Amino acid sequence: MPFLFAVALAAAPAQAPARDFEIEDLFRFHRITDPQLSPDGRRLLYVQTDVLKADNATTSSLWIVPAEGGEPHPLTHTNKKDSHPRWSPDGQWIVFESNRDGTQQLWLISPGGGESRKATSVSTGASQPVWSRDGRQIAFVSAVLAEFSGKPFPASDALNKERLDAREKGKVKARVMTELLYRHWDSWTEGLRQHLFVVPFRDGSLGEPRDVTPGDRDAVPTSTTFDAGDEYAFTPDGRALVHTAEPVPARIDAWSTNFDLLSEDLASGKTTPLTTNPAADGLPRFSPDGRTLAYRAQSTPGFESDRWQLWVLDLASGERHSLTQALDASVLSIAWAPDGKAIYTVVDDHAASAVWSVPLDGSAPSKAWWGGTVDELSVSPDGGWLYFTRSTLAAPKEVVRLRKGSSDLAPVTRANAALLAQITMAAPESVTVPGEGGTPVQMWIVRPPHFEPARKYPLVFLVHGGPQGAWEDGWSFRWNPELWAAQGYVVAAPNPRGSTGFGQRFTDEISRDWGGRIFVDLMNCVGWLEKQPYVDPDRMAAAGASFGGYMMNWFEGHTDKFKAIVTHDGTYNFESMYGSTDETWFAEWETGIPWETPDFDRFSPHKYAANFKTPDLIIHNALDFRVPIGEGEQVFTMLQRRGIPSKYLSFPDEGHWVLKPQNSELWHRTVFDWLATYLKP
DSSP: OOOOOOOOOSOOOSSOOOEEOOTTHHHHSOEEEEEEEOTTSSEEEEEEEEEEGGGTEEEEEEEEEETTOOOOEESOOOSSBEEEEEEOTTSSOEEEEEOTTSSOEEEEEETTEEEEEEOOOOTTOOEEEEEOTTSSEEEEEEEEEGGGTTSOHHHHHHHHHHHHHHHHHOSOOOOOOSSSOSEETTEEOTTEEEEEEEEEEETTEEOOOEESSOSSSOSSOSSTTSOOSOOEEEOTTSSEEEEEEOSSSSSOTTTOOOBEEEEEETTTOOEEESOOOSSBEEEEEEOTTSSEEEEEEOSSTTOTTSOOEEEEEETTTOOEEESOTTOOSOOOOOEEOTTSSEEEEEEEOSSSEEEEEEETTSOOOEEEEESSEEEEEEEOTTSSEEEEEEEETTEEEEEEEEETTOOOEEESOOTTHHHHTTEEOOOOEEEEEEOGGGOEEEEEEEOOTTOOTTSOEEEEEEEOSSSSOOOOSOOOSSSOHHHHHTTTOEEEEEEOTTOSSSOHHHHHTTTTOTTTHHHHHHHHHHHHHHTSTTEEEEEEEEEEETHHHHHHHHHHHHOOOOSEEEEESOOOOHHHHHHHOSOHHHHHHHTOOTTTSTTTTTTOGGGGGGGOOSOEEEEOOTTOOSSOTHHHHHHHHHHHHTTOOEEEEOOTTOOSSOOSHHHHHHHHHHHHHHHHHHHOO
8 A cells, every 4th residue: 555644635834833733732623524515506514513621511503614615604603512404405494403402402594694493392302304305394303202102292292201300300310121222322221212203394484293203113223333324314205204223113222233224104104114134224315316215235134344335226116236246345425416327425445535436327336536534425416526524644624525527625614724734743654564364454653743763762552443443544533643643652553454444354354353363463563663763662552442442451461562551441351241231232243142152252351361461541431331331440450459550540421432621631641641651761
């Protein structure tokens, strides 16, 4: 693979950058997401999130900018969170979700500005609005108590409010569970089901909502693994709503990855399955002429990281086929060309993103763009431009556009140009190292600012989470290699077995082998780094989160190359992890079932506790239901009991990630102080 360099799409600075990247910069950057082109293609709406550090919170507002770029202006401005904006088909209205009055509700505003108008008052909240093509209906999501969902809306809403208010005000806070997935990521599900509602729209006002998916079942995925955006869409005639959901009401979603596309007839209430694939189907998107439904689908039940293929269903004949059978990559998005002759999609591709154009006539797909990390793809109404957000290792997300047939990106937003111009960012380098069996393993190297080749630098070796994920040429506000390098370290971020974007076989080769080939891949990368003249092999540390945290525990029992380790949210004991994680399907696919799988705990780090010796900073949070807090507590107890230098940082108000600004600041300072203790003189 050639060397790749991160390029910030920002105005050229008037003078050379004057200072290094610092922790506080993470809270100064604007966070740009969810670009939405107006129906006429002339304006672009987006969400800008900013940090309110004194409040330990963030605020989000809606902004508008000319589609070709230019001076943006805010459409809304509060200290709350406005998000998920969607243009009405005639371009006269914008519906969005906001918590500005205390609960998440839908609001309406004119694109020309003025006061926002509250559009819903649902006791259980309203989010993710989607318009019908004629602009006469809006669908949205609300998490309700299933037992009341069959009643007409005013009655059901009152019953939901009564029950939830009583629960909130009650002195006893106990919970009684009768089924799994009773908590998810960082929240208790509280017996609520995510249902779809449809509400009529007339003359700038919404009518009475109606629950169109009643029953004891989530009507959209609750897991981000299977949620790639708005997982529902109106049929072109507005008579039905197609959505992604479990095909049966039985509560098996803790260990099943079976999601189908279901069609809800809005007049009769009849549910019709459109797919019966035993693995996951989702992301329904109708063609411009309404004759074809595109969606993405996996093939392997139970495997959340199976390849997503792009499928099309002819609605008249019922015939369906995959358009990406020969493309060894997972489809992450679906954007129809206006003429209906092609679909554009984003895929992970060798530590970066690629945008592919996939023809409907069966001819070979073509790559429209490669580089950086791409998300939120859309096509202009005339088909001449692609719009998407793009980040690199050296610059956060901005909205860009690409003329069809061109290879030159044009910036649309420049929200962070001024701040980036002040900061020295290192140019990341991509290298390839032979892994286990000679298999190529890609790795990013980020050197400190003002790097001097003749010096020897301490190294920090980062292992990504997933394990089916990747260190891509993209920005992160949580684990940012540029910020770590600015502390004076050479930072290495490898993509070993299990990483996405290098073919499905490469991704598959980690399952049931967490401490096997991937460990060899990683140690080969460490060996390569030790030989570099600018790396001090006597001053190396390793750090990782989620699966990366697991690998830190595995490193503890299997190598003494590192002077210090940082273990964030890492699995330590496979048996306790299986019995306490929320999404059971993940544990069953990756490690097996304790009472059925031979050598279930073969790669469980707790079996090698006698070998642990490296000083370790353990970070684990109380609301982490993916890798529950007991995993970190077990490691810290063992390290302390054995007299190994160790520290434990735990946030009671965070889950798998550390998201609140002041918490993030403490996280970074604690991590960097720990590394400095062992890597710096």
